[in-house]
Amino acid sequence: MQYAVDEKGFYGEFGGAFIPEMLYPNVEELRKSYLEISATPSFKKEFDDLLKHYVGRPTPLYFAKKLSEKYGTQVYLKREDLNHTGAHKVNNTIGQILMAERMGKKRIIAETGAGQHGVATATVCALKGLECIVYMGAVDIERQAPNVARMKMLGAEVRPALSGSKTLKDATNEAIRDWISNPEDTFYIIGSVVGPHPYPDMVARFQSVISEEIKKQLQEQIGRDYPDYILACVGGGSNAAGAFYHYLDDTRVQLFMAEAAGHGIDTNMSAATSVLGTEGIIHGSRTLLMQTKDGQIIEPHSISAGLDYPGIGPLHAHLIKSGRARSFPITDKESVDASFMLSRLEGIIPALESAHALTILEKYDFKADDIVVLNLSGRGDKDLGTFMKYMDEYE
Amino acid sequence: MNKKFENLFEDGKKLLSIYITAGYPSLNDTVPTLIALEKNGVDFVEIGMPYSDPMADGTTIQQSSEKAIKNGMHLDLLFSQIKEARKSVSIPFVYMGYLNQLMQYGLDKFCQACVDSGIDSLIIPDLPMEVYAEEHKAIFEKYNLGLSFLISPQSGEKRIKQADDLSYPFLYQVSSNAITGASSKISDVQLDYFKRIEEMKLKSPKMIGFGISNKETFDQACERASGAIIGSAFIKAVSQEGDLENNIGQFIKSIRE
């Protein structure tokens, strides 16, 4: 595969493991065992069983008739919002908890932005009876309150990250610091295709079930197993990586990423990394990130906590740099518009993150017979507080 | 290699090194801090370039870094401050900072600026040994700049030997499984680890850092190494009300009374 990670953990020039020595033994232990463990029959069986009977996979591939009419093309929604816990995040946490269990780890830590990854981690920890600590930026604790309550309900401890912009980047810093301080018994379940190798590759593999299903479902529904376009939002990039995975080398399929432009890419309130970012290192990975010319990481902004991150995964940096994928910056306002539009047109309330991908339908001129698969990464229950603030405008 | 470090580790004196955050508490405190440290008998200084996302650092250094960045600290300014300090200060300076800032500055240009301003060696905690050995070693050697690599209680014997081989002028021994931060005691587990490393009879002198905060912990670390490095406890001392030089003098005296 042209876009697969190489032996040293790089996608082209991006990736690697730029970590302090204190993390080396942990990351090395995982690097040495992740492929072997996930290839064992017992792992595969438990992973598949849980995805089927616990998560509710396969998720539907739904031909959205009214949406298709509105945009004059053929739109299929991959319904990751229908997963247990409400987003694609659980595909990955199921995989990683089985990994942690097989490596003999007793204590689980995670970072979260929107809280979806935190909830998905708290869920699998409850399932496996493991201690769970979730780091979450103080700002996100505020704006994603329902998910904080869910994590607590599931028995997890939510620890606020108080440094920097108090959002996803800072929660990730805190989780890394926890891991340095607890190297023996602790497994760090990262929530996206970010961080040091092997995380981006491991998470992409667990999420690849999304495109595996898309292939089968398209074959059944339209008699061919590939679309013309796949649309997905990108925070760190895990739902996009999963939706793209089995099509990465299939250039008949165009890959479109929606990034959070916040107030707009020409303001200083944005999180559109592939437009505004330059090459550097964030959370142990060489990738594109938003930074000053002096190399200080810029605090991002997005209405959507799950996209409020100043970097993207190294695979996505490589896809952008090589021209394989194209990025669309989508503003806060556009994503709220799209959320109301989909709710009223199809009866599906999307997560604000996923609504960014929907906006690509407005921005790109798809042809009438184009097959467009849109990865609806999550549902909008967690965002109702935000939507309520805009309700008057959409009466 | 570097002249300033040549004799420092030879005569068996237990060395005290202090970590400072450049541009903290105030932007222009870097130079007076360096002058005061030498005057009070500190053997060498780790000059920390503040970074927005210091993943190996605890709250104290995070907060001092955040403040220093707000104060306006940046790399060119740091180099000019160091040049200024070099007019009167002769103890070795070790630059400590994260890799991203070096990348953005450009490695060659960065090394040149270190040499021009009077930096003697470096600590880059997130630069892995493999990457250094394969990609960067030649550049650092061209400029005669040593690098100290870190070892931790979790490091395996092979890793420790590798770090020992690559490090100059000293090996940085992280005292426990922890990020930076002052702790008031050293545990028996840590003492065993200090002993274990000492018994490996490594080539490089060892400096113990992270969690060294007062006379007691400094002395304990010194029993098994060439010396120790104090960071967060020093940052706390200069964060107090009162005259900077006075605070520095009192703190150093409390370690070396």
Ligand SMILES: Cc1ncc(COP(=O)(O)O)c(C=O)c1O
């Ligand atoms: C519903 C949903 N979609 C997308 C994301 C963004 O993450 P990623 O880019 O890794 O898919 C999040 C993150 O919290 C999310 O909750």
